[in-house]
Amino acid sequence: MKDQIIEILEDLKPGVDFSKEEHLIDDHILESMMMIQLVASLNDEFDVEITPRDIVPENFQSVQAIYDLVERLLEDE
16 A cells, blocks of 8 residues: 555655655645645545545655555544
């Protein structure tokens, strides 16, 4: 699943090594329009529903954080 998340991120913003980046929000790699696209892509790819309550910096700071969010949402279904 992490590879799928990295693929989604690379499609949205090529040229970033998302596997090593740990500060996607703080370093302004993920910005508002990209976040909207990312959330939509994650919802579609993993058949989850990321709600506005889930859209906090801690959940999108790194690939691991995004993975943890998706895992949690899949477990809650």
